[in-house]
Amino acid sequence: KAKDFGRNQVVYFSDTLDKEIKAKVHLEHKLRQAISDEALTVYLQPQFDAQKNRFIWAEALVRWIDKDEGFIPPDKFIGVAEETGLIHDLGLLVLRQVCRYLQQHGKALRLVGIDGIAVNLSSRQLFAKNFYSSVMEMLASYAISPQQIEFEVTESLLMENTEQAIRLMQLFKDQGFRLAMDDFGTGYSSLAYLKQFPVDCVKIDRNFIKDIPQDEQDKEISSAIIAMAQKLGLDIVAEGVETIEQSEFLQAQGCRVMQGYYYAKPMPIEQTFNLTADFS
Numbered sequence: 296k297a298k299d300f301g302r303n304q305v306v307y308f309s310d311t312l313d314k315e316i317k318a319k320v321h322l323e324h325k326l327r328q329a330i331s332d333e334a335l336t337v338y339l340q341p342q343f344d345a346q347k348n349r350f351i352w353a354e355a356l357v358r359w360i361d362k363d364e365g366f367i368p369p370d371k372f373i374g375v376a377e378e379t380g381l382i383h384d385l386g387l388l389v390l391r392q393v394c395r396y397l398q399q400h401g402k403a404l405r406l407v408g409i410d411g412i413a414v415n416l417s418s419r420q421l422f423a424k425n426f427y428s429s430v431m432e433m434l435a436s437y438a439i440s441p442q443q444i445e446f447e448v449t450e451s452l453l454m455e456n457t458e459q460a461i462r463l464m465q466l467f468k469d470q471g472f473r474l475a476m477d478d479f480g481t482g483y484s485s486l487a488y489l490k491q492f493p494v495d496c497v498k499i500d501r502n503f504i505k506d507i508p509q510d511e512q513d514k515e516i517s518s519a520i521i522a523m524a525q526k527l528g529l530d531i532v533a534e535g536v537e538t539i540e541q542s543e544f545l546q547a548q549g550c551r552v553m554q555g556y557y558y559a560k561p562m563p564i565e566q567t568f569n570l571t572a573d574f575s
């Protein structure tokens with residue numbers, strides 16, 4: 296009967312919903328604890344300049360290894376952190392570790408070519424009231440100059456409140472921070488939008504890289520992004536470069552800087568001290 300069916304469905308849905316909510320609450324609780332224990336760590340993924348033939352920069356990627364559940368990937372908890380507001384403390388934790396790395400190991404990083412570290416920002420962080428002053432205080436307390444930090448933002452973040460986003464980005468840029476457009480090509484991406492934002496660099500999303508050289512369309516799209524970024528005078532980083540074929544194709548199109556497993560995986564900072572730049 297329809298009524299029974301309906302009732303069953305309600306029971307079924309509320310059951311899954313209940314489980315989902317419980318799992319989220321559980322994750323939120325664990326994440327809150329992990330943040331206050333500073334149990335999250337920051338890995339670095341070096342970026343390679345194929346023309347200079349050395350590493351030049353690195354991206355900070357947060358890592359959570361839970362004692363019961365093991366490795367929990369960022370895609371599983373960044374969303375929860377954003378929904379619950381935990382992203383603010385998480386973001387400051389990441390920035391604090393990055394400042395500490397630069398203060399304590401800046402010399403060792405420069406020896407392998409790495410001049411600065413890119414930090415991901417999510418939507419809620421940039422627009423938070425005290426974000427700018429928190430960042431400036433943090434850098435000052437570790438005696439780090441803004442030239443050593445890049446912020447990676449996404450298009451969707453910027454579309455939420457374009458005017459304010461531009462104003463805030465300009466504020467950071469005036470201080471000497473580098474700014475990058477992350478995951479480029481996945482959102483609203485258009486030349487006109489890109490021109491509005493004071494970014495130094497465009498990161499081509501991994502989704503356009505992963506099927507090169509087989510996928511003709513992806514080759515066209517990444518070539519177009521590279522050509523466009525060059526016309527605008529922007530630096531370009533290709534994300535998720537896993538093979539020499541991908542690297543060679545991208546280089547032929549004019550992209551010099553590669554980030555991906557072919558060159559280096561995200562790693563604890565100590566491991567970056569042993570990097571060698573031999574990919575010939």
Ligand code: C2E
Pocket residue numbers: 340355356357368369370373386389415416417447477478501534535536537554555556557561
């Ligand atoms: P993202 O900023 O686009 O970071 C690049 C992601 O691609 C990282 O995933 C990295 O490990 C992965 N990756 C790099 N090279 C390769 C490759 O050759 N092959 C493959 N398959 N993957 C590659 P990860 O570390 O899981 O991070 C996922 C996303 O989580 C990041 O995407 C970023 O949006 C977010 N995230 C990570 N750390 C932070 C953080 O500290 N703060 C914020 N707000 N978001 C973060």
Ligand code: MG
Pocket residue numbers: 354415447477
């Ligand atoms: Mg990123």
Ligand code: MG
Pocket residue numbers: 477478498500501534
């Ligand atoms: Mg990305």
Ligand code: MG
Pocket residue numbers: 478
């Ligand atoms: Mg991404």
